[in-house]
Amino acid sequence: MVLLLPERWVTGIRAVGVAFTAVALGLSVWALATFDPGITGAMQFEELHRWIPSVNVFYHLGVDGLSMPLFILTTLLSFLAAIASFSIKERIKEYYALYLLLVAGMLGVFVALDLFLFYFFWEIMLVPMYFLIGIWGGERREYAAIKFFLYTLLGSVVMLLGILALYFTAQPHTFDMLELLRQQGTFLRAFQIVVFLAFYVGFAIKIPVFPFHTWLPDAHVEAPTAISVLLAGVLLKMGGYGLLRVSYPILPQGAHWFAWPLAILGVINIVYGSLVAMAQKDLKKLIAYSSVGHMGFVLLGIAAMTPTAFNGAVMQMFNHGIITGALFLLVGVLYDRAHVRDIEAFSGLAVRVPVYFGIMSFTMFASLGLPGLAGFVSEFLSLAGSFPVFPVLVIISGAGIVITAAYFLWTIRRMFLGTLNPRWENLADINFRELVTLVPLMVLMVLIGVYPSVLIKLMNPALTELSRVMTAIK
Amino acid sequence: MEYNWLSLSPHLILAGGALLLVAAGAASRRFAGAVAPYFTVAVAVAAAAAALALGRGPASSWFGALTVDPFFEIFVVIFTAALALVALLSAGYAPLAGSDRPEYYALLILVTCAVSFMASATNLVLIYVAIEFSSILSYVLVGYIRGDRLSAEAGVKYFLYGAAASAVMLLGFVLFYGMTGATDLATVAAHLPRMSRVFDTWGHATVVAPASGAAATLSPVFIFLAFALVLVGLGYKIAAVPFHMWAPDAYQGAPTPVAAFLSVASKASGFAVILRLVLTLHGPLDLVYAGWTKYVAALAVASMVFGVLVGIVQTDVRRLLAYSSIAHAGFALLGVVADTHLGFASVLVYLVLYAAMNIGAFGTVAVIGHVTGSYDLKDYGGMGRRHPVLAAALAVFLLALAGIPPLAGFFAKFYILAALIARGYIFLAVVAILASVVALFLYARVLRPMYFSQGAGEDLRRLSAAAAAALLVCFLFTVLLGVWPQLLVAWAKAAVVPLLPGI
Numbered sequence: 001m002v003l004l005l006p007e008r009w010v011t012g013i014r015a016v017g018v019a020f021t022a023v024a025l026g027l028s029v030w031a032l033a034t035f036d037p038g039i040t041g042a043m044q045f046e047e048l049h050r051w052i053p054s055v056n057v058f059y060h061l062g063v064d065g066l067s068m069p070l071f072i073l074t075t076l077l078s079f080l081a082a083i084a085s086f087s088i089k090e091r092i093k094e095y096y097a098l099y100l101l102l103v104a105g106m107l108g109v110f111v112a113l114d115l116f117l118f119y120f121f122w123e124i125m126l127v128p129m130y131f132l133i134g135i136w137g138g139e140r141r142e143y144a145a146i147k148f149f150l151y152t153l154l155g156s157v158v159m160l161l162g163i164l165a166l167y168f169t170a171q172p173h174t175f176d177m178l179e180l181l182r183q184q185g186t187f188l189r190a191f192q193i194v195v196f197l198a199f200y201v202g203f204a205i206k207i208p209v210f211p212f213h214t215w216l217p218d219a220h221v222e223a224p225t226a227i228s229v230l231l232a233g234v235l236l237k238m239g240g241y242g243l244l245r246v247s248y249p250i251l252p253q254g255a256h257w258f259a260w261p262l263a264i265l266g267v268i269n270i271v272y273g274s275l276v277a278m279a280q281k282d283l284k285k286l287i288a289y290s291s292v293g294h295m296g297f298v299l300l301g302i303a304a305m306t307p308t309a310f311n312g313a314v315m316q317m318f319n320h321g322i323i324t325g326a327l328f329l330l331v332g333v334l335y336d337r338a339h340v341r342d343i344e345a346f347s348g349l350a351v352r353v354p355v356y357f358g359i360m361s362f363t364m365f366a367s368l369g370l371p372g373l374a375g376f377v378s379e380f381l382s383l384a385g386s387f388p389v390f391p392v393l394v395i396i397s398g399a400g401i402v403i404t405a406a407y408f409l410w411t412i413r414r415m416f417l418g419t420l421n422p423r424w425e426n427l428a429d430i431n432f433r434e435l436v437t438l439v440p441l442m443v444l445m446v447l448i449g450v451y452p453s454v455l456i457k458l459m460n461p462a463l464t465e466l467s468r469v470m471t472a473i474k
Numbered sequence: 475m476e477y478n479w480l481s482l483s484p485h486l487i488l489a490g491g492a493l494l495l496v497a498a499g500a501a502s503r504r505f506a507g508a509v510a511p512y513f514t515v516a517v518a519v520a521a522a523a524a525a526l527a528l529g530r531g532p533a534s535s536w537f538g539a540l541t542v543d544p545f546f547e548i549f550v551v552i553f554t555a556a557l558a559l560v561a562l563l564s565a566g567y568a569p570l571a572g573s574d575r576p577e578y579y580a581l582l583i584l585v586t587c588a589v590s591f592m593a594s595a596t597n598l599v600l601i602y603v604a605i606e607f608s609s610i611l612s613y614v615l616v617g618y619i620r621g622d623r624l625s626a627e628a629g630v631k632y633f634l635y636g637a638a639a640s641a642v643m644l645l646g647f648v649l650f651y652g653m654t655g656a657t658d659l660a661t662v663a664a665h666l667p668r669m670s671r672v673f674d675t676w677g678h679a680t681v682v683a684p685a686s687g688a689a690a691t692l693s694p695v696f697i698f699l700a701f702a703l704v705l706v707g708l709g710y711k712i713a714a715v716p717f718h719m720w721a722p723d724a725y726q727g728a729p730t731p732v733a734a735f736l737s738v739a740s741k742a743s744g745f746a747v748i749l750r751l752v753l754t755l756h757g758p759l760d761l762v763y764a765g766w767t768k769y770v771a772a773l774a775v776a777s778m779v780f781g782v783l784v785g786i787v788q789t790d791v792r793r794l795l796a797y798s799s800i801a802h803a804g805f806a807l808l809g810v811v812a813d814t815h816l817g818f819a820s821v822l823v824y825l826v827l828y829a830a831m832n833i834g835a836f837g838t839v840a841v842i843g844h845v846t847g848s849y850d851l852k853d854y855g856g857m858g859r860r861h862p863v864l865a866a867a868l869a870v871f872l873l874a875l876a877g878i879p880p881l882a883g884f885f886a887k888f889y890i891l892a893a894l895i896a897r898g899y900i901f902l903a904v905v906a907i908l909a910s911v912v913a914l915f916l917y918a919r920v921l922r923p924m925y926f927s928q929g930a931g932e933d934l935r936r937l938s939a940a941a942a943a944a945l946l947v948c949f950l951f952t953v954l955l956g957v958w959p960q961l962l963v964a965w966a967k968a969a970v971v972p973l974l975p976g977i
Contacts, residue, residue, distance in 0.1 A: 157907035
């Protein structure tokens with residue numbers, strides 16, 4: 001926000017943008033270091049101030065094992081995407097100002113403990129996103145921007161009604177999530193179901209769950225690279241986070257009622273997303289639809305409510321953030337040079353750009369769930385945790401994994417193998433700055449793939465507790 | 475019955491200021507013309523200060539004809555703020571340059587005086603006179619640009635609709651008088667059959683018992699009819715569908731600062747009378763037909779839906795904002811529908827926040843029209859590059875009107891929705907939020923050319939410092955009140971609670 005000060009000082013503006021996100025990253029790492037995952041049932045780094053006392057609104061922040069990984073993910077990706085944004089060449093000042101506003105909103109969502117504040121941050125993101133896609137996006141940017149804006153606004157206003165319904169049902173009236181959590185036993189089952197559905201519309205559009213997913217391919221494809229990264233890496237996680245943070249603990253009976261539909265929708269996401277991805281010609285669109293499929297695993301895990309499945313779901317959110325974030329960065333790298341994203345337009349690139357080929361294949365392997373890399377662990381946990389609850393659905397979603405593997409391998413073959421298309425004789429390989437943005441993500445993919453406990457230790461206590469509470473209520 | 479000159483002081487300051495300005499204009503046109511905008515601001519500040527000072531004290535009245543209380547105070551602050559901001563915006567407004575300047579400002583001050591009477595009047599005759607007073611002055615202001623056909627046409631149209639509406643309203647007042655033999659609202663309310671109601675803090679009403687049967691012979695239909703007729707006149711004043719037809723033409727034809735004033739102060743004055751009537755005549759209305767709010771709800775829904783949908787196809791920014799203001803009137807009416815402390819307070823909060831953002835929006839459009847010479851959406855192309863500050867200001871005001879946090883419009887809508895949900899009016903709340911989502915599309919029609927397309931256009935004139943100051947004030951309030959509405963909410967509650975029977 002301080003960014004509005006410097007004028008046409010390009011390097012300076014970039015430096016400030018990166019510096020702010022770096023500070024945020026640094027602070028979040030410090031928070032991570034001092035975070036004690038063992039504490040359940042209480043928030044850490046809690047902040048509580050009166051804001052609008054007449055309507056009982058508080059400025060209430062805090063993190064626990066559920067929000068911590070996603071918080072770190074946000075600061076990490078926004079730092080890397082700020083570096084990747086150097087390829088933005090026009091209206092840089094506005095770009096970074098909106099970018100930082102967007103990041104502020106995203107971080108706020110993950111730490112807000114007051115529903116009013118949560119909604120506040122949730123909506124604050126829409127405006128910068130609208131402009132970021134609409135001004136710096138691709139050819140059909142205006143359409144994509146307004147579609148994104150209207151879709152998500154519709155979802156969030158329905159959620160607002162749910163928030164207000166909770167507020168007036170609670171005695172005393174409150175927006176505080178922890179207080180509502182204590183009162184959840186007093187909410188009637190029918191009420192819980194209705195409010196759950198209201199929240200669900202808001203969250204499902206963000207995730208996105210079939211059939212609310214149609215904004216996603218448009219927004220992802222038209223958005224500039226860094227924004228695609230944040231869209232896929234962070235925004236999509238807000239829906240899953242919202243379900244686990246708000247809907248589940250506060251409306252457990254609604255959640256139980258909706259578990260089956262949610263699981264089925266998850267499987268539809270997995271299978272349908274993968275099938276549609278296979279049919280895509282545009283590389284960015286392919287990755288966008290692969291996101292739909294990957295988020296299906298999150299839904300399935302959330303619906304199953306076992307500790308393993310919860311861990312798998314949250315981990316899948318984190319992993320999808322780093323993997324798909326990396327994929328969008330890679331597409332951006334190629335697009336900056338070739339100015340096309342058509343898979344058909346490329347062939348035999350492996351010879352020309354070996355390093356790029358290596359990283360792209362590596363990331364795609366991670367995305368399709370190759371054992372040893374991050375994607376495998378979380379998909380496995382999510383499926384393994386869901387199997388006792390939804391055995392048939394888990395078997396069906398196995399098909400999704402096969403299709404995912406198929407289209408990623410097919411894409412690698414089409415783009416990088418075979419004879420080199422002479423058009424790309426002079427294609428330059430990935431440069432140092434781009435490597436800087438990608439290497440940390442690759443390191444994480446390997447680290448989590450080989451030693452998933454780093455993440456699990458962080459979130460397991462909180463998620464096990466949530467699972468225990470959920471099963472106890474049924 | 476007592477009188478207290480002090481309680482008239484806000485009105486007297488305004489009336490005196492206007493006369494002084496006319497006198498000064500007769501003495502030295504050049505001098506009066508030059509200082510008029512700033513003198514107007516000074517008068518507005520003085521009147522607001524007087525109202526605030528009075529509002530702090532106990533409610534006082536003038537032979538029962540008018541009442542000075544916190545409710546009045548909040549409206550006078552809206553009116554005088556609108557007056558000051560519009561005066562500053564008018565200072566650099568080109569089409570007015572050739573017209574008689576001191577008189578223009580004197581008229582603005584007098585309209586403010588008239589609408590202040592509307593907010594304080596508690597007597598049917600005084601209410602009617604105040605409404606007519608403000609309407610007639612408004613017709614003149616709308617048609618103020620000499621030799622401009624659009625402006626003249628707008629003035630005439632506004633006048634014709636206004637005359638019809640006020641005649642209908644007068645019939646309603648007459649019915650009230652005929653039924654009760656009284657013109658002051660307190661006596662009218664006492665003579666009509668009434669029920670006392672008890673409210674809890676959040677407005678859940680419990681009907682206790684019919685209190686007196688003093689006028690039990692009256693046919694309840696008349697009470698309802700009287701109220702409905704009055705509502706027609708006030709629906710015209712606040713530009714609610716189906717009494718809105720004048721608004722787009724008037725806003726388009728009027729000098730744009732005047733349109734800003736009408737869309738805020740005039741609308742708020744209509745709400746002042748509606749609230750005053752509803753709050754005072756609550757008992758009789760409920761006895762006649764507890765579902766009277768349904769009719770207000772119908773007006774509200776029609777205004778929101780119609781305003782938004784028709785607004786989308788407009789190509790003149792002033793007309794687009796006119797339809798947006800129709801939709802906003804509908805949204806604010808929902809607070810009346812809620813019919814609780816919370817609901818009435820939410821209307822007051824809405825009007826204050828709406829004043830900041832809508833004067834800002836109209837003001838920016840006026841300034842852009844002044845700088846580029848056009849109000850057509852086509853000519854807004856590339857505004858984000860040509861005039862980054864103006865474009866950003868307009869974007870903020872429009873997003874505020876759309877109800878995006880952290881801007882003022884969000885809290886305004888939020889509070890109304892809260893009042894609806896508290897009463898369990900889920901259907902109305904759903905309609906309201908759907909209308910707001912579509913409204914976003916309406917405002918995006920202005921945002922899109924400004925930021926997403928290129929456009930060529932040359933600057934005709936520079937932005938005046940006075941207008942810039944006015945926009946800055948609107949901007950600050952739009953942002954600050956959106957982030958921190960606490961004081962406003964407390965103020966609105968304090969204004970409403972004493973007026974309702976019960977706790």
